[in-house]
Amino acid sequence: MLTESTHQKDLADTEKMLITLAKEDTLVQKKVVIVIMERVVQLWVELKIQSSPHGNWEFTESDRHELHRKPRQIKNLLGIIESRANSLH
Numbered sequence: 814m815l816t817e818s819t820h821q822k823d824l825a826d827t828e829k830m831l832i833t834l835a836k837e838d839t840l841v842q843k844k845v846v847i848v849i850m851e852r853v854v855q856l857w858v859e860l861k862i863q864s865s866p867h868g869n870w871e872f873t874e875s876d877r878h879e880l881h882r883k884p885r886q887i888k889n890l891l892g893i894i895e896s897r898a899n900s901l902h
């Protein structure tokens with residue numbers, strides 16, 4: 814089991830990686846980079862579930878399409894996923 818500080822560092826590193834990839838204009842349009850970003854988002858979701866198991870931490874097909882359409886908007890997408898998971902419906 815990861816310690817809390819290690820877990821938080823992993824989450825921060827994952828977010829940093831996604832944002833860094835999104836900023837690379839020459840890379841972000843390549844399919845392989847989008848696929849890598851998808852997998853990193855899935856890892857981010859898994860880490861979020863570990864730290865906050867309640868909520869809808871699903872990376873939906875709609876989220877996936879949004880990532881493919883607007884990879885530079887990754888920070889917004891993560892916010893949408895987090896907001897959905899934290900909503901009290």
